[in-house]
Amino acid sequence: MKLRFTPIMALLGYLFLYGPIISLVVYSFNKSKLVTVWGGWSTKWYAELFANQQIMDAAKLSLKIAVVSASVATVLGTMMAMVLVRFKRVRGKGLMGGMVTGPLVMPDVIIGLSLLLLFVAMQSLIGWPAGRGLTTILIAHITFNMAYVAVVVQSRLSDMDDSIEEAALDLGASPARVFFDITLPMITPALVSGWLLAFTLSLDDLVISSFVSGPGATTLPMVIFSKVRLGVSPDINALASLIVLAVSIGIIVSALLMRQKPK
């Protein structure tokens, strides 16, 4: 007998993946203050959420860090990928290629701790960065995001036919022009997905941020985590639902954009 993929199987799969998220969204409209008891429909937790200055500040900070770190990491990661793929005869290239994946496999705790130690040592040696806060979180996020972007762009670059760039060079374009006219447009999809990946990772990061953050710089995951330790409050459900909504829109938009592009 041949195994067949039935609609029931698909349904079970979707349920497994999205069941928890659906229940979270449903409970965000719960009237009751108790998270586990259904008390009828209400949107009051959304109102409460927007009134909560602490959460709003943390959300703004997290978005700021995510946008800046993703953008800087995209530039640095692309440069790194270019060196790894396109430049022949770079000293220590093999070692660098191996090391670039380091932050991907290293436990967050270790990255966070080592960055904290570095920042403390730097402060006592050269006085910068002064204290922990926004700057140190940014540096930390750029560090690990750069590795992710480099890996994404690297794979795209090595798939690309070298002779396309050579053709542009042959037609009289300087190496810099070749990069901006030919290479950049061709790796744009990789840059977009690298940026989105970096943005998500930054927005999501709790462990590394906790290590390198200081007073006054509390990101959204840190706020949520500290609130949840005191018991889950329904306004966190509302916040989480909003994040799910934002992410869904992002995914749908990027999918539409990708589909528009021929091939």
Next chain:
Amino acid sequence: MSEHILAAETKPWVKGTDRPFVRIKGITKMFGDLAAVKDVSLDIYRGELFCLLGGSGCGKSTLLRMLAGFETPTGGAIEIDGQDMTGVPANMRPTNMMFQSYALFPHMSVEKNVAYGLRREGVPKGEAMQRTADMLGLVKLDGFARRKPHQLSGGQQQRVALARALVKQPKLLLLDEPLGALDKKLREETQFELIRIQEELGVTFIVVTHDQEEAMTLSTRIGVMDAGRIVQVGEPREIYETPNSRFVADFIGSVNIFDGEVDVAAPDLMRVNTSEGPVMCEPVAGLTARQKLHIAVRPERIRLSRTPLEAANTMQGVVTEVAYMGNLSVYRVQLPNGQCLKVTAANGLHEDNPITWDETVHIGWSAAACRVLVK
């Protein structure tokens, strides 16, 4: 020999007084310990369509890439139109290249692809567009200007690549397996198209190919390469009729090779003992008795008959295979010692009772048909 004198006037490589347009002087390219190109020297003249022919890995593409400036020679120098190219980057060279993969810019329209080189040169937009349109006309692609490369067929993409390489009117056009990706019929049409364009524009072409038929059809001269070296340079007829080594004879066209040694080197006829029996050839100067050599005989130089033949060399064999090719038939004739010879014969009109499988036949060829090869 008036024919020779006439020919020399249009063939600078025979005349030898013109200054070569491209001079390759002792070029070597090492990749690590591996020599891809070994001490190649070559002179190519203005207006030539020169083919570099060889199997894969023989170094022909590496040589072409050194001309374009994508690879730096380990030793030697390249001169184009009297200018030394050492240290000149690819974007500053008076050459353009057509890539094997065509390497069209996928995010640009056909028009933008072709105009790209002109725009980089600083040609004003209006003029660039005009020249682009002219060039697209030349390669018969008017009406395709706004398409993207992926909306074109392989043959059309190939012509865009050619237009893009030609539009800057380079002194030297380098073509890497230009017809490799086309099917047979399209390839044959495009060959003549290439020759037409080359003659119309008077650009010097250097073509890299592994296809000996293509090289034969296209070129003014062929440089046969093997293991990083040029083994023979000559006009197609020269390469085919008088190969200078067993390798070239075997690589260009099909050939029957007899291995043997000199028996008697008489002044009028030379006898060579082979495992197929004695073969009579025209004498070659500088050979001594018992010297080992190869004799190459082209299949079309061997006659095939049911009745005994009058020829300097005659043998008998059994037809083991007949391949009907339309204009001619290829026969495999097995000799008594087991070796098979290839013989081709033109197919006559309404030939009754043609020679067929398992027939015992007489074959024969003249002493002049034997090409004696020492290498």
